[in-house]
Amino acid sequence: MTQNKMEVKDFSFTYKGAAKPSLRNINLPIERKKVTALIGPSGCGKSTLLRSMNRIHDLYPGNKYEGQIMLHTEDEGHTDILTLKKENDFIWLRQTVGMVFQKPTPFPMSIFDNIAYGLRLQGEKNKAVLQEKVEKSLKDVALWKEVKDRLNDDARGLSGGQQQRLCIARVVALKPEVILFDEPTSALDPLSTLAIEEMIFELKQDYTIAIVTHNMQQASRISDYTAFMYLGELIEFDTTDNIFTAPKKQQTEDYITGKFG
Amino acid sequence: MERIFRIISQSSATFLFFVLIATVSVLYLYAKPAIEQFGTYFIIDPRWGVEVTVKESPTKAIQTTPSSPQASSEPTTTPTEEENLEDEDTQASISDDENLDNLDAGLDDDLGGEDIDAQITSDDEDDFEANPTNAAGEKTEVVYGGAVPIVGTIFSTAIAMLFSIPIAMGIAVFLSEIAHEKLVAPVGIAIELLAAIPSIIYGMWALFYFGPFIASIFGGHSVSLLVAGLTLGVMIIPFMAALSRDAINTTPDVLKESAYAMGATKLEVTKDIIFPYAKAGIIGSIIISLGRALGETMAVAFVIGGVFEFAKSVTDPTNSIPVVLANNFAESSGLSMNALFYLALILFVVSFIIIFAAKHYFLRRNKL
Amino acid sequence: MRLFLNKAFLVLSTLTAILGLLFLGWIIVTLVSKGMESLTPYIFTHDLVDNGIRNLIWGQIVLAGLATVFGIPIGVLAGVYLQEYGNHTKYADFIRDLSDVMMSAPSIVIGTFIYAIMVIPMGHTNGWAGIAALFVMMLPIVVRTTDDMLSLVPTELREAGMAIGASKYHVIMHIVIRAAKVGIMTGLILAFARIMGETAPLLYTSGSTIYMETDLSQTYPAMTVSIYNLATMPDEKLVSLAWAAALVLTLMVLGLNLLGRYIIKEKR
Numbered sequence: 085m086t087q088n089k090m091e092v093k094d095f096s097f098t099y100k101g102a103a104k105p106s107l108r109n110i111n112l113p114i115e116r117k118k119v120t121a122l123i124g125p126s127g128c129g130k131s132t133l134l135r136s137m138n139r140i141h142d143l144y145p146g147n148k149y150e151g152q153i154m155l156h157t158e159d160e161g162h163t164d165i166l167t168l169k170k171e172n173d174f175i176w177l178r179q180t181v182g183m184v185f186q187k188p189t190p191f192p193m194s195i196f197d198n199i200a201y202g203l204r205l206q207g208e209k210n211k212a213v214l215q216e217k218v219e220k221s222l223k224d225v226a227l228w229k230e231v232k233d234r235l236n237d238d239a240r241g242l243s244g245g246q247q248q249r250l251c252i253a254r255v256v257a258l259k260p261e262v263i264l265f266d267e268p269t270s271a272l273d274p275l276s277t278l279a280i281e282e283m284i285f286e287l288k289q290d291y292t293i294a295i296v297t298h299n300m301q302q303a304s305r306i307s308d309y310t311a312f313m314y315l316g317e318l319i320e321f322d323t324t325d326n327i328f329t330a331p332k333k334q335q336t337e338d339y340i341t342g343k344f345g
Numbered sequence: 346m347e348r349i350f351r352i353i354s355q356s357s358a359t360f361l362f363f364v365l366i367a368t369v370s371v372l373y374l375y376a377k378p379a380i381e382q383f384g385t386y387f388i389i390d391p392r393w394g395v396e397v398t399v400k401e402s403p404t405k406a407i408q409t410t411p412s413s414p415q416a417s418s419e420p421t422t423t424p425t426e427e428e429n430l431e432d433e434d435t436q437a438s439i440s441d442d443e444n445l446d447n448l449d450a451g452l453d454d455d456l457g458g459e460d461i462d463a464q465i466t467s468d469d470e471d472d473f474e475a476n477p478t479n480a481a482g483e484k485t486e487v488v489y490g491g492a493v494p495i496v497g498t499i500f501s502t503a504i505a506m507l508f509s510i511p512i513a514m515g516i517a518v519f520l521s522e523i524a525h526e527k528l529v530a531p532v533g534i535a536i537e538l539l540a541a542i543p544s545i546i547y548g549m550w551a552l553f554y555f556g557p558f559i560a561s562i563f564g565g566h567s568v569s570l571l572v573a574g575l576t577l578g579v580m581i582i583p584f585m586a587a588l589s590r591d592a593i594n595t596t597p598d599v600l601k602e603s604a605y606a607m608g609a610t611k612l613e614v615t616k617d618i619i620f621p622y623a624k625a626g627i628i629g630s631i632i633i634s635l636g637r638a639l640g641e642t643m644a645v646a647f648v649i650g651g652v653f654e655f656a657k658s659v660t661d662p663t664n665s666i667p668v669v670l671a672n673n674f675a676e677s678s679g680l681s682m683n684a685l686f687y688l689a690l691i692l693f694v695v696s697f698i699i700i701f702a703a704k705h706y707f708l709r710r711n712k713l
Numbered sequence: 714m715r716l717f718l719n720k721a722f723l724v725l726s727t728l729t730a731i732l733g734l735l736f737l738g739w740i741i742v743t744l745v746s747k748g749m750e751s752l753t754p755y756i757f758t759h760d761l762v763d764n765g766i767r768n769l770i771w772g773q774i775v776l777a778g779l780a781t782v783f784g785i786p787i788g789v790l791a792g793v794y795l796q797e798y799g800n801h802t803k804y805a806d807f808i809r810d811l812s813d814v815m816m817s818a819p820s821i822v823i824g825t826f827i828y829a830i831m832v833i834p835m836g837h838t839n840g841w842a843g844i845a846a847l848f849v850m851m852l853p854i855v856v857r858t859t860d861d862m863l864s865l866v867p868t869e870l871r872e873a874g875m876a877i878g879a880s881k882y883h884v885i886m887h888i889v890i891r892a893a894k895v896g897i898m899t900g901l902i903l904a905f906a907r908i909m910g911e912t913a914p915l916l917y918t919s920g921s922t923i924y925m926e927t928d929l930s931q932t933y934p935a936m937t938v939s940i941y942n943l944a945t946m947p948d949e950k951l952v953s954l955a956w957a958a959a960l961v962l963t964l965m966v967l968g969l970n971l972l973g974r975y976i977i978k979e980k981r
Binding site: 346347350353354355357359360361362364365367368372374375511512513514518519520523524532534535537539541542543545546547548549550552555579582583586611612613615633636637640641647667670671675685686689692693696697701704 | 715716719722723725726728730733734737740741743744747786788790793794795797799805807808810811812813814817818819821822823824825828829830849852853880881882886906910911912913916917941944945959962966970971974
Binding site for chain 1: 601607608613617618621622
């Protein structure tokens, strides 16, 4: 078993109708039970890369992938997720590689149902089990105390920070192996941001995490590895300490010292 | 200048209010003789233009009205209304309100399954009715009731909704979630253009092609309640589909993405995310379409048959309020015209209520 | 099972869409094929009395056109009031609601209303009554369009106008309406197209006649009403003429719709 949970190899990605690829020859390992941060100026392709890792791009036909993205799981062994074609395989992939989006996306249903939704999709019907798993997930994201008395309220009535934690709980409930975060705190206030960062730190015990952020402090606070991307290419990848204290490339140094970006 | 402009624009807005008030009051004014004559019993009375013999009688007598609408549609012979002719002068002095009260009381009895005790006064409005008194001292009078077109309107609209909702939703979901990108724009524009086609075109098509086609499948006449309902349905499909698609498209992509990211299928995303999210807009579009179907004249006029009989089965011809208005207005005068205004008033008030309710519960200033 | 249900759903939804489009396609095919039969240059140069539709086209355009001429100033002004003066007041919201309700009022009822106030006093159907009926139909649409389009004009634009010392009237006339011009134009064209295709409100207001008519106080030719009358005639030829007229009417209405779309697209 390798140390890596996922490996992006010689990966290129072209949006539908675009002349040039948005990502070129990316090679990036995502280490097991560590936090890997993707940083870079806006438009550098970091979100595009993240969204390739559970193939959410495929909702919009016509995009082109090249290269490999390997996913190593205990059940299925080594899979190149770019070769998946069947609906069934996509469902498996998306439940194995969960995703949290930039803006909170509570579904139009109650708090309880929001979390139970994915479990029900997996076929879980037993009420007691659902109850237990919902409670566990809400505790994992430290939301239980705040919402335990109003589980049947519409989830859209929660505050922004609560909504985002709910969305994370929703993903955690499915017990994925990898969780992708796409700028999860950019729409939140500083306090909620802090809560979510602490949570990601906790989640690292059990999950492999990749996070896109435009906030360098955040990357340095929570990640173990950092990848700096620029104009569709991976410029530098190293441990977070090295990237922030001794970057090898000039561009990386310029970016993290705030000279551009 | 500043002030004048403000005043002019404000009065323009008020003009709208004025038109609406004028509509309601003019309709009411012209319907008044019929309202007085028939009261609310009009709504459940299935006879239209039926001559009834009225016995002269100095006292109020209790008459039998067949409580089953079907039975009472048999013409002419059933004497139903009691008329007090001898006291004509004194009757004329009874105020309108009292007359109305009497009629309402009579109606209440009738609704309770009892006989009607209706005292119809021969006040001056009746003068333009032919009221020949025959040798036996009996008088004939023409009775108008709106039950047939009211029931016909309700049923044709119901058939239209049952038929169009699934198809319109299918189109809306197809366009926003399933169709290939290249199909979306042309099909979407086609749908919107179809919604703009004059309704009389739908009526003609139904008369010559759709009606016979339906009759060949279900049997019965090529003008019938069923054909009328289905034609209405076809007519509102593009309208409803376009509105529902707009509502569905308000669902944020990222919300759908996060459901897909949990491994949901298209069905599950549509059922659990899109419909609940766009619920208000979709229900609103259905109700607006309902209002349109309810008041539609031309698509139905060709194919409902225009006869004052209840449809015993869906393949029988019947009538609807707008069609009665369209077909009978020009030739009517006197009380029959008042009765038509009564029908128009009912239709207007009902659609007013439906749209108003829709706006307040579901739309909140969405696109109509 | 989930996947099967999903497949079934996709197929079902596609099928209903195809079914719906089939119906609509059927209508178009019928309309075009039947309409083409009698669509000759002859019918455009003769009146209905000579089996042509010239007077009908004339009548329909005059009725709808004059209704628009009266409807635009009042409707636009009312829209301006709702958005610029009365906005957020209870009164404006109330008028807005009424206008939306009127927009969905059954068109035949509007016909009966105009009949009562304009045909009964005159004693016979007449062009002015037809215009009035279409005007009442159109008014709420114009109000709504203007209101919506003005609401899209950014507040900053108004503030900027005020900041250089323009009066509210000037800001409205020279800045706000100009900014919303294209949208309002499109709305007006669509409203015009809508009333062009109306039959029900004209049935017993303008009535229709087989002769050319220029006096609006007389019964006026209306295309839609004549189509209704012709289509129910036992004479094959007249029915065929009705189809031709229906095709011409539809082309006019759809043409206006496309024009409206084109204008708004050009702008964007």
